[in-house]
Amino acid sequence: xxxxxxxxxxxxxxxxxNPYTENGGTILAxxxxxxxxxxxxxxxxxxxSIQTRYAPKVFRLTxxxxxxxxxxxxxxxxxxxxxKQRLEWYRHAHAxxxxxxxxxxLIQTMLYGRRFxxxxxxxxxxxxxxxxTGAVYSFDPVGSYEREACRxxxxxxxxxxPFLDNQIYFKNQQAAQGTSHPAHLPLETVLSIVIxxxxxxxERHIEVGDGLEIxxxxxxxxxxxxxxxxxxxxxxxxxxDGERLFVMRRDLKKD
Amino acid sequence: xxxxPTNWGRPRNDAFDAYATYPxxxxxxxxxxxxxxxxxxxxxxxIVTGTSVxxxxxxxxxxxxxxxxxxxGSLARFKDVQRLHQVGNYTVIGAGGDMSDFQxxxxxxxxxxxxxxxxxxxxxLGPVEIHEYMSQLMYARRSKMDPLWNSLLIGGFKDGxxxxxxxxxxxxxxxxxxxxxxYGAFIAQPLLRKAVEGREDVITEEEARKILEDSLRVLxxxxxxxxxxxxxxxxxxxxxSISDSMQLDTAWSFAENIRGYGAQTQ
Numbered sequence: 001x002x003x004x005x006x007x008x009x010x011x012x013x014x015x016x017x018n019p020y021t022e023n024g025g026t027i028l029a030x031x032x033x034x035x036x037x038x039x040x041x042x043x044x045x046x047x048x049s050i051q052t053r054y055a056p057k058v059f060r061l062t063x064x065x066x067x068x069x070x071x072x073x074x075x076x077x078x079x080x081x082x083x084k085q086r087l088e089w090y091r092h093a094h095a096x097x098x099x100x101x102x103x104x105x106l107i108q109t110m111l112y113g114r115r116f117x118x119x120x121x122x123x124x125x126x127x128x129x130x131x132x133t134g135a136v137y138s139f140d141p142v143g144s145y146e147r148e149a150c151r152x153x154x155x156x157x158x159x160x161x162p163f164l165d166n167q168i169y170f171k172n173q174q175a176a177q178g179t180s181h182p183a184h185l186p187l188e189t190v191l192s193i194v195i196x197x198x199x200x201x202x203e204r205h206i207e208v209g210d211g212l213e214i215x216x217x218x219x220x221x222x223x224x225x226x227x228x229x230x231x232x233x234x235x236x237x238x239x240x241d242g243e244r245l246f247v248m249r250r251d252l253k254k255d
Numbered sequence: 256x257x258x259x260p261t262n263w264g265r266p267r268n269d270a271f272d273a274y275a276t277y278p279x280x281x282x283x284x285x286x287x288x289x290x291x292x293x294x295x296x297x298x299x300x301x302i303v304t305g306t307s308v309x310x311x312x313x314x315x316x317x318x319x320x321x322x323x324x325x326x327x328g329s330l331a332r333f334k335d336v337q338r339l340h341q342v343g344n345y346t347v348i349g350a351g352g353d354m355s356d357f358q359x360x361x362x363x364x365x366x367x368x369x370x371x372x373x374x375x376x377x378x379x380l381g382p383v384e385i386h387e388y389m390s391q392l393m394y395a396r397r398s399k400m401d402p403l404w405n406s407l408l409i410g411g412f413k414d415g416x417x418x419x420x421x422x423x424x425x426x427x428x429x430x431x432x433x434x435x436x437x438y439g440a441f442i443a444q445p446l447l448r449k450a451v452e453g454r455e456d457v458i459t460e461e462e463a464r465k466i467l468e469d470s471l472r473v474l475x476x477x478x479x480x481x482x483x484x485x486x487x488x489x490x491x492x493x494x495x496s497i498s499d500s501m502q503l504d505t506a507w508s509f510a511e512n513i514r515g516y517g518a519q520t521q
Binding site for chain 2: 015017019020046055072077078
């Protein structure tokens with residue numbers, strides 16, 4: 001008896017509603033010694049269509065925590081809403097803002113709670129830790145997370161992350177004789193790396209472009225050194241004595 | 256050896272199911288039963304459908320356009336359907352996709368309006384609230400795997416501010432100064448963007464009407480599920496006004512010179 005070849009056996013087809021779609025875009029976060037930079041492009045697309053040239057993907061959670069979401073925009077926007085709600089409840093219950101590492105753990109449990117119908121979102125949480133250091137936490141759609149120095153996610157992740165590995169972690173680079181690579185980079189250098197990452201990604205990836213939004217979180221007491229020459233910088237925090245949060249916007253190519 | 260007293264003396268086959276595990280034991284339930292539940296089906300595909308909806312921001316407010324057709328597959332079944340619907344004094348919602356789901360949405364919004372009016376708290380529902388409500392509703396339905404199979408444009412003018420946003424069967428939302436659903440996103444959106452982007456505060460009502468009519472005309476030429484009978488809604492400080500149905504003029508005389516399907520000239 002011959003064993004039937006499975007490919008030629010007819011099996012029932014079903015046309016079903018797909019609850020997910022991909023809305024493109026790219027996000028990126030880099031942690032410094034006493035600051036953190038979180039950025040995302042503003043294009044939202046579906047297939048070969050641009051839905052809008054301005055749909056924010058990076059959101060302020062608290063004065064020292066910023067969440068960037070990328071993947072399926074409806075899940076991303078709803079997830080941010082739910083995280084903000086949990087932070088508000090925490091604020092009322094504990095009379096203080098949630099520390100960054102606690103927000104990271106909260107995001108893990110919220111994502112894993114939907115393990116069997118996931119939020120199709122790649123999250124990057126950036127900001128300033130309780131000890132004043134810059135932090136970046138990156139997540140997968142079901143809540144696996146890790147603190148890192150830098151992370152890119154989204155459509156152009158494969159273009160940007162290798163660039164970051166070389167420029168931030170100095171992979172495949174040898175320091176000059178007698179010196180070593182710096183452990184942390186200054187803010188101006190980090191901002192240049194962010195802007196160059198996005199302009200390059202825009203060149204070669206169709207789903208990236210239109211606009212760039214960059215959030216800068218500063219630790220308490222850190223001066224505005226390195227930020228004097230930034231055009232269009234807008235402060236989101238009110239007081240000047242705690243952590244400070246800024247946002248800047250740039251154009252990216254629209255094609 | 257079977258440890259469960261409830262299985263003693265009951266039929267079982269020691270060879271393959273010594274512990275009588277099949278069928279799975281359910282706890283007794285004597286509460287209310289819905290005998291209809293097994294027959295319930297969820298929306299898998301849209302049946303009677305509307306095609307594109309267009310919308311732009313202009314100097315005095317927001318203008319939206321949609322044709323009067325509800326198709327039954329390839330049959331142009333209902334040719335006097337209103338796909339632009341007024342909600343309250345400040346908002347118009349336009350729908351493409353399944354028309355029965357849109358009728359249900361109209362019912363829900365009607366109930367919502369009644370509740371809000373009865374509250375008499377000095378607050379009125381504006382386009383921002385309608386859009387937020389619809390986003391939550393559409394996302395909740397998709398998360399139950401039972402979507403309202405529509406693409407909606409919500410446009411309005413309240414407190415001196417223009418509002419224009421999109422929400423669809425997945426709960427995806429976005430906002431821009433020109434929006435179009437369905438085939439309009441491919442054919443009309445480039446025309447709308449060229450005519451409007453950067454000039455939102457300059458375009459007059461007359462020019463806005465012309466831009467939308469020209470786009471509807473191109474859609475009638477190219478979308479096989481469209482109609483040349485349409486309505487335009489304008490929302491401004493003067494309130495909401497949805498026009499009567501109008502006819503689009505088209506020019507087909509070029510067809511006499513066509514030979515073949517492309518480069519053929521004889």
